[in-house]
Amino acid sequence: MSTASDARFWDRTSRKYARSKIADQAGYERTLDRTRALLGPDDRVLELGCGTGTTALRLAGDVQSYLATDISADMIAIAKEKSAADPVPGLEFRSATAEALSHEAATFDAVLGFNYLHLVRDLPGTLRSIHALLVTEGLFISKTPCVGDMNLFIRLAVPAMQAIGKAPYVTVFRAADLSQQFRAAGFEILASESHATKGNDNRPYIVARKG
Template sequence: MSLANDARFWDRTSRRYAKSAVADPAGYERTLERTRALLPPHARVLELGCGTGTTALRLAGHTDTYLATDISEGMIAIAEERLAASPVPGLALRAATAEMLASEASRFNVVLGFNYLHLVRDLPGTLRCIHALLETQGLFISKTPCLGDMNPLLRLALLPAMHAIGLAPHAGVFRADELGKHLQAAGFEVLATENHATKGGENRPWIAARKT
C-alpha cells in the first residue's frame, strides 16, 4: 500500500464523504470556536487534509490567506465546487501533502490538521514537515482520533479487516499521550489539549502546539 493507494481510496469515496453529516455538530462548533480564537491578526493558514473544504469555508474569512490541501484530487474538486458556490476571499485549494509543500518556499504562521494525523503513514516525518512549514513561534492545531485509546475490537479487528477489503483507508494507531510525545520530539510545545466531544466516548483530542 502507498500514498497513491490512499489518494485513490479518497477519490473513490469523495462524493459519498461529501454527503455525510458531521457526527457531533456541537463538538465541531466548539473546535471551530477555539481554533478561530487562536488565529493571529493577518493569519496565513495552511490546512492539511481539508477533505471537501467544510472547515476551510468556515475559517478562511478570518484570515489573510488560507491554503486548503488534501491528498485527494476528488476531494479538492468538490471543495472547488463549494468555493465557487460560496466564494471566500483569500481561500485557495490544492491537491498536495505536507511533504510536498515542505520543499517549497512558502511558510505559514498557522497549520491546521483536523481528522488528519491518524491517516498519515509516517507520523514523525509528517510532524517534522509541519514544523518546517511554520514560521518561528507558529501554531499547529490538530484534532484527530487516537485509536490506541479506543475500543480494542475496533483497532485490532474491525479496522484491519475493513482496510484489507478496501473499505477503510490506512489508519495509524497511537494514544493521546504518544501523540504528545511525537509533537515534542518534532520540536513543538503543547499549549493545550482539550476534549470537544459532546456525545459518545471517543478520544479525539484538540491540540494546540507552538513551534519552538
C-alpha cells in the same frame, strides 16, 4: 500500499464523504470556535487533509490567506465546487501533502490538521515537515482520532475493513504517544482538550507551538 493508493481510496469515496453528516455537530462547532480564537486577521494558514473544504470555508474569512490541501484530487475538486458557489477571499484549494509543500518552508503562521494525523504513513516525518512550514512560534492545531485509546471492537474492525477496501490506511497510536511525537518534532504543547459533546471520542484537540 502507498500514498498513491491512499489517494485512490479517498478519490473513490469522495462523493459519499461529501454527503456524510458530522457525527457531533456541537463538538465540531466548539472546535471551530476554539480555532477561530487562536487565529488572527493577518495570519497565513495552511490546512492539511481538508477533505471537501467544509472547515476551510468556515474559517478562511477570518484570516489573511488560507491554503486548504488534501491528498485526494477528487476531494479538492468538490471543495472547489463548493467554493465557487460561495467564494471566500484569500482561500485557495490545492491537492498536496505536507511533504510536497516543503519548498514553502517557514511560510505559515498556523497549520491545521483535523482528522488527519492518523492517516499519514510517516507520522514523525509529517510532523517535521509541518514544523518546517511554520514561522517561529507558529501554531500547529490538530484534532486526531487516537485509535489505540478506542475500544477493542474499533481496533479490530479497522484492519478487517481495510482488507476489503472499506477503510483507508490508519496509524494506531495513543494520545500519550501522539504528544510524545509532537515534542520529538520540536513542538511545545500549549493545550490538549476534548471537544466531544457525546462522550469521549478519543480525539484530542492539541494546540502546539513551534519552538
